[in-house]
Amino acid sequence: MPDIKPSLEEPESFSKLFDHSHLIIFRYIYGLHGGPQEEVEDLTSETFTRAWKSRNKFSGDEHDALCWLFTIARNLVIDVHRRRKVHLTETLDSIDDTFLDNMFSSTIYSPEDQVSHREQLTHLWKLLLDQPYDRREMLVMRYMLNWQIKEIAKFLEMEENTVSVYIRRTLEQIRQNW
Amino acid sequence: MGNPINKINNSGNLQDSDIEDLLRQALPKPSAYFYERIETAPWNKAGSQKSGAHFITSITIRKWILGLAVITLFFFIFGISFFPSVQAIAHQIAYTFFSSSSNQLEIQVTSTSPEDLSHFSDPINFTQTIRDCQEKAGFAIKEIYQLPENLEMIGARFDPDYNSVTILYQGIDYKLFLTQRPLGNGKDIFVIGSNAQIQLVNIGDQQGEFVIGGWKAVSTQTISDTGTPKTQTNISAVWDAQLPQFVLRWQENGFVYELRTLGKGSPSKSDLITYAIGLK
Numbered sequence: 001m002p003d004i005k006p007s008l009e010e011p012e013s014f015s016k017l018f019d020h021s022h023l024i025i026f027r028y029i030y031g032l033h034g035g036p037q038e039e040v041e042d043l044t045s046e047t048f049t050r051a052w053k054s055r056n057k058f059s060g061d062e063h064d065a066l067c068w069l070f071t072i073a074r075n076l077v078i079d080v081h082r083r084r085k086v087h088l089t090e091t092l093d094s095i096d097d098t099f100l101d102n103m104f105s106s107t108i109y110s111p112e113d114q115v116s117h118r119e120q121l122t123h124l125w126k127l128l129l130d131q132p133y134d135r136r137e138m139l140v141m142r143y144m145l146n147w148q149i150k151e152i153a154k155f156l157e158m159e160e161n162t163v164s165v166y167i168r169r170t171l172e173q174i175r176q177n178w
Numbered sequence: 179m180g181n182p183i184n185k186i187n188n189s190g191n192l193q194d195s196d197i198e199d200l201l202r203q204a205l206p207k208p209s210a211y212f213y214e215r216i217e218t219a220p221w222n223k224a225g226s227q228k229s230g231a232h233f234i235t236s237i238t239i240r241k242w243i244l245g246l247a248v249i250t251l252f253f254f255i256f257g258i259s260f261f262p263s264v265q266a267i268a269h270q271i272a273y274t275f276f277s278s279s280s281n282q283l284e285i286q287v288t289s290t291s292p293e294d295l296s297h298f299s300d301p302i303n304f305t306q307t308i309r310d311c312q313e314k315a316g317f318a319i320k321e322i323y324q325l326p327e328n329l330e331m332i333g334a335r336f337d338p339d340y341n342s343v344t345i346l347y348q349g350i351d352y353k354l355f356l357t358q359r360p361l362g363n364g365k366d367i368f369v370i371g372s373n374a375q376i377q378l379v380n381i382g383d384q385q386g387e388f389v390i391g392g393w394k395a396v397s398t399q400t401i402s403d404t405g406t407p408k409t410q411t412n413i414s415a416v417w418d419a420q421l422p423q424f425v426l427r428w429q430e431n432g433f434v435y436e437l438r439t440l441g442k443g444s445p446s447k448s449d450l451i452t453y454a455i456g457l458k
Contacts (some may be wrong), residue, residue, distance in 0.1 A: 014221035022216075023207070028207045041212040045219075124200050143201035165301050171194040178192055 008065065009055050018048055021066055024145055025073050031140030032077045034129045043080070047073040067155060074137070127174045135170040142167055270399035304346040311336040311343040317360055317433070319343050323458040352422075352441025356457075361432050368454065370425075371417020379447065381425070381454045386428030388447055391419035392440075426450040 008014055026044045033040055050072050051058075058068055128136055134156075141147045141155070149167075153160040216222060312319045314336040325331065325347070332346040342359035370376070370389055377388040393415040422444050425436040435457070437450050445453070 011221045017218070018219075018221060024206050026212075027206060031204075037206070038211060040206070041208055041215075044208065045212070045215060048219065048221075052219070096444075121200060121204065124197065125204075128201075139201060143198055144204055146202070168194070171197050174197055175192055175194055 007125055008058060014052060014055060017062070017065055020062075021048075021069055022048065023153065024066070025069050027144050029068060029073050029077060031144050032074065032082065032133070032137060034125070039080075043076050046061060046076055050076075055106075070155065078133075123178070124174070127177050130177070131170055131173070138163060138167050139170055222453065227347075301332045301346060301348070304335050304344070306336060308334050308336050308343075310334070314338075315341065315343050315359075319345075320358060320435070320457040321345055322347065322356065322453050323456045349441070349443055349445070351443030352439055352445070354445070354453075355436075355438045355440070356453075357436040357438070358433055361429055361434050371419070374417060374419060377447075380450060381428050381430075381451055382427075384428050385432050386426055386451075386454070388427075388450070389425045390423070391417060392421040392423035392425075394418040394421060424450060426454060428454065 005064050008017065009139065022044065026040065029047070030040045033043060042043065047069060051069055060068070068117055129141065131139070138152055138156070139150045142149070147155075149160050152158075153163045166178045212383055240304075294303060308319050308321060311334045319334075321331070322329075329347050329349050332348050334343055334345045336343050340359060342357050344355050344357040347354040347356070371391065371393070374389050379386050379388045394417075395415045422442050424437075424439045424444055424447065426447070430433055435454065439445060439450070
């Protein structure tokens with residue numbers, strides 16, 4: 001990948017980075033934070049604002065820039081949770097309606113199936129948020145962001161096999177708690 | 179990607195792959211409001227010239243205003259802590275009682291006549307009419323509109339040093355002083371003991387303060403300065419919360435008012451509030 005550092009300091013270049021990555025960052029934050037939608041949007045916006053302010057310290061290509069954004073986003077979410085000092089599930093009664101509305105807006109499910117699907121996804125979301133932070137992050141990357149195991153392992157600086165085992169065990173635990 | 183709904187409905191058949199499918203469908207999107215907000219971000223192509231610059235300018239201005247406010251607050255607190263003149267200004271703004279640092283007060287008074295001190299509250303010092311005082315003070319003077327039985331107006335006096343007018347009323351076993359002056363135009367020397375209890379009271383739509391007690395002189399030493407008619411009197415006083423003295427203070431329409439009683443038969447707090455509401 002080309003080194004984008006020389007142009008990242010320009011608004012046009014940063015704007016391109018935003019266009020390419022904001023949806024991924026948004027979903028990553030959503031998976032880690034859990035919602036509601038407004039807070040996730042605030043955190044996403046804050047992630048890019050912080051990146052913009054410290055862009056002159058960044059060095060690397062587009063992949064590095066994405067990892068840099070993920071790191072900022074992760075730190076922001078952790079900070080929020082530390083400040084609140086409460087478990088995620090205590091702040092969320094159910095998955096955000098906006099999230100569900102977006103999901104079902106383009107599907108072909110019947111009304112009955114949509115109700116059923118909403119219930120299942122809400123239940124899954126609660127079980128997901130019950131998982132330890134690092135396991136949840138792996139599931140979000142693997143399934144919501146569609147990353148390969150090796151990409152997750154590289155980002156988290158772990159062995160691929162370890163990541164694979166963790167994901168498998170977490171899925172098993174969610175299934176048992178269903 | 180399969181539809182996991184039917185499989186999960188049969189909960190006994192739930193597989194890891196069903197959970198994977200559900201997670202893959204969890205693809206939230208930002209709302210339109212999020213994109214509206216981002217339009218004003220400094221990196222936004224369309225907004226970088228206008229909104230971005232405005233965004234940064236706004237932040238800069240806010241930082242300057244915040245900085246100035248912090249500096250002003252610092253000097254204000256510093257001034258209140260160390261400079262009596264700033265204390266006085268702060269007092270004029272807030273108009274609350276000054277609490278002395280202790281319950282003991284040392285006062286030095288230079289006067290042309292010792293009688294002026296000892297007879298300050300004497301009726302002979304209230305020989306002026308309200309109209310006379312009004313002309314000297316230059317502002318409209320209020321008085322207790324409906325005097326109750328056994329309360330008589332003795333007279334008034336104008337104190338140019340304090341730009342205040344005090345009216346003396348005499349009850350059976352007490353005196354009642356009504357003092358008034360424009361806010362911020364004149365000194366206010368009355369302080370209360372550090373242990374004095376200030377009660378906040380409502381006077382109609384205004385809020386006022388009510389304090390029980392007063393300073394009791396425990397020793398008085400008069401030093402005559404030979405060659406001049408002036409004398410210096412050193413008074414040592416202690417705050418006595420048991421003294422039958424009540425003070426009610428409030429401000430209204432740019433004026434400060436004070437009702438002070440002296441004597442065993444002093445009217446109660448509610449009576450003073452009634453007087454205060456009935457001033458005309």
